[in-house]
Amino acid sequence: xxxxxxxxxxxxxxxxxxxxxxxxxxxxxxxxxxxxxxxxxxxxxxxxxxxxxxxxxxxxxxxxxxxxxxxxxxxxxxxxx
Amino acid sequence: xxxxxxxxxxxxxxxxxxxxxxxxxxxxxxxxxxxxxxxxxxxxxxxxxxxxxxxxxxxxxxxxxxxxxxxxxxxxxxxxxxxxxxxxxxxxxxxxxxxxxxxxxxxxxxxxxxxxxxxxxxxxxxxxxxxxxxxxxxxxxxxxxxxxxxxxxxxxxxxxxxxxxxxxxxxxxxxxxxxxxxxxxxxxxxxxxxxxxxxxxxxxxxxxxxxxxxxxxxxxxxxxxxxxxxxxxxxxxxxxxxxxxxxxxxxxxxxxxxxxxxxxxxxxxxxxxxxxxxxxxxxxxxxxxxxxxxxxxxxxxxxxxxxxxxxxxxxxxxxxxxxxxxxxxxxxxxxxxxxxxxxxxxxxxxxxxxxxxxxxxxxxxxxxxxxxxxxxxxxxxxxxxxxxxxxxxxxxxxxxxxxxxxxxxxxxxxxxxxxxxxxxxxxxxxxxxxxxxxxxxxxxxxxxxxxxxxxxxxxxxxxxxxxxxxxxxxxxxxxxxxxxxxxxxxxxxxxxxxxxxxxxxxxxxxxxxxxxxxxxxxxxxxxxxxxxxxxxxxxxxxxxxxxxxxxxxxxxxxxxxxxxxxxxxxxxxxxxxxxxxxxxxxxxxxxxxxxxxxxxxx
Numbered sequence: 001x002x003x004x005x006x007x008x009x010x011x012x013x014x015x016x017x018x019x020x021x022x023x024x025x026x027x028x029x030x031x032x033x034x035x036x037x038x039x040x041x042x043x044x045x046x047x048x049x050x051x052x053x054x055x056x057x058x059x060x061x062x063x064x065x066x067x068x069x070x071x072x073x074x075x076x077x078x079x080x081x
Numbered sequence: 082x083x084x085x086x087x088x089x090x091x092x093x094x095x096x097x098x099x100x101x102x103x104x105x106x107x108x109x110x111x112x113x114x115x116x117x118x119x120x121x122x123x124x125x126x127x128x129x130x131x132x133x134x135x136x137x138x139x140x141x142x143x144x145x146x147x148x149x150x151x152x153x154x155x156x157x158x159x160x161x162x163x164x165x166x167x168x169x170x171x172x173x174x175x176x177x178x179x180x181x182x183x184x185x186x187x188x189x190x191x192x193x194x195x196x197x198x199x200x201x202x203x204x205x206x207x208x209x210x211x212x213x214x215x216x217x218x219x220x221x222x223x224x225x226x227x228x229x230x231x232x233x234x235x236x237x238x239x240x241x242x243x244x245x246x247x248x249x250x251x252x253x254x255x256x257x258x259x260x261x262x263x264x265x266x267x268x269x270x271x272x273x274x275x276x277x278x279x280x281x282x283x284x285x286x287x288x289x290x291x292x293x294x295x296x297x298x299x300x301x302x303x304x305x306x307x308x309x310x311x312x313x314x315x316x317x318x319x320x321x322x323x324x325x326x327x328x329x330x331x332x333x334x335x336x337x338x339x340x341x342x343x344x345x346x347x348x349x350x351x352x353x354x355x356x357x358x359x360x361x362x363x364x365x366x367x368x369x370x371x372x373x374x375x376x377x378x379x380x381x382x383x384x385x386x387x388x389x390x391x392x393x394x395x396x397x398x399x400x401x402x403x404x405x406x407x408x409x410x411x412x413x414x415x416x417x418x419x420x421x422x423x424x425x426x427x428x429x430x431x432x433x434x435x436x437x438x439x440x441x442x443x444x445x446x447x448x449x450x451x452x453x454x455x456x457x458x459x460x461x462x463x464x465x466x467x468x469x470x471x472x473x474x475x476x477x478x479x480x481x482x483x484x485x486x487x488x489x490x491x492x493x494x495x496x497x498x499x500x501x502x503x504x505x506x507x508x509x510x511x512x513x514x515x516x517x518x519x520x521x522x523x524x525x526x527x528x529x530x531x532x533x534x535x536x537x538x539x540x541x542x543x544x545x546x547x548x549x550x551x552x553x554x555x556x557x558x559x560x561x562x563x564x565x566x567x568x569x570x571x572x573x574x575x576x577x578x579x580x581x582x583x584x585x586x587x588x589x590x591x592x593x594x595x596x597x598x599x600x601x602x603x604x605x606x607x608x609x610x611x612x613x614x615x616x617x618x619x620x621x622x623x624x625x626x627x628x629x630x631x632x633x634x635x636x637x638x639x640x641x642x643x644x645x646x647x648x649x650x651x652x653x654x655x656x657x658x659x660x661x662x663x664x665x666x667x668x669x670x671x672x673x674x675x676x677x678x679x680x681x682x683x
Contacts, residue, residue, distance in 0.1 A: 013290060036235035037320065041290060043231055048292045059231040
């Protein structure tokens, strides 16, 4: 379910050169065309969708590198909330 | 741009501000001041903001776009103290100028991103504004700084070399510094907490790709502001990078429509010219086409800058930097656009270089070639075309202009990426000059319509990436698992082999006296034979390094040994030298080559 929402956000904001539904959860999104600017838009959209705020120590490229990495990070941030 | 746009300096004589006033053809009571976003976004949106002003002027409203204190072509830099306050003060000077020079009674501020915040902060200090247009506004400074941090970390730059000095307390924002003082000032601003209203009417144009917040418009409405809200496409596309950025036509049209229908015809009363207590004292001088820039505490380094059209058609625009009493003999240095980045250069490096060289006695022209930045395209040509055969003619005109400046006996052209390429091609085409510096060129043989993804530099860099990966255990695991696209790998490696093979075939043909097209070695020989000094500056990972070796072959080493060609490499930087620590290294490399007096061989 969470991955579906992430895919939808990537479709709207990721500016990928591939359909997010055709990508593996571990696929490198930067290799799939996501720019630095697009990754920040993805971050902002994820924050809105999941009502979270990525703390400074998680503002790093690896967190937004793949759908799986995003899911794990969001799961960690929403745990217990 | 319209022919009625005038470049000018205004504001305090000791801290001149630079801007363009787009005059309307008929008298109007309403004028517009456009407030830039910060840093990299200001570069990306430069062309778009010109379109905003042209549209406003065409609709009958004189419009000013300008650079805040310490930014663009204005005096100072981002490391000066009290930046946010200085930017707000700059807006006041801009409003006063439009009222005076545009001969209007009322002014509307149009601010983009951080510019919307700066415009709002200025607006609440005055009571004579008719309206405010806030485009994708930064409402909370703290959140914006966080976005800039995220963006910076997403850049995936190589690790900072251990031997470079990193400034303490400075946040790096895509090539521009935010000092601790600036961060603290921006961080403290929340537009929803402002006590005063900015203007009687506000048009809020929100980006359509992210959820909107109601907090600020609700606050404005409670302050008796007539708020119009629109969600329009165009923000992301406006900030794609200078070359790919698209003018947000829907936003331009909506702004002009709002000015016409909501503000110009409005009977909403605003105060007249009476200044409020918070406004700066009227220290401004009359607008001028030139200005003096004196670094703090160092009058000996005072530089004069002039905004000039250098051709009879008033198409080619540039900023000339010089000193009041030039030496008997000096160099003329021409800085050429890096891609579509206007004449301030990537990370505003061209402004730093120009003022530095001018202070040493040289005369420097930072030029926009036709259709880029503030130079109009040639008749019938579209704007924003980077690689064009016409560039050589522009460069010839610019070098002719430099040679006519007092004391100039030697001229050099330099530029990053396409700027270096265009300078080199001008030399190949026979434009007379004494030296060329190419900084991170991406190709040596651009073909019209050549898609960037097929450019030779990508073949070279991708091949290098695959070659590096051949020694990686993880990469082999991926290959065996079937996770690697073999067709892509094969395609890249075949093209790489093709490039190398073509290079060797050319070398053989050259030895046999046969000329083959697109022969870089031949062009290098030709240029150095004309006594033109060649210099290359590369970021270590940039593709130009290997491209030069692949296409230039043994000629490169031969010319190096003969002292006719020099190569400098900076480790750990990127294509546009975004890291702040790399800027002094770029300047040092260029300084070593160009600081000295001319060789006086004329």
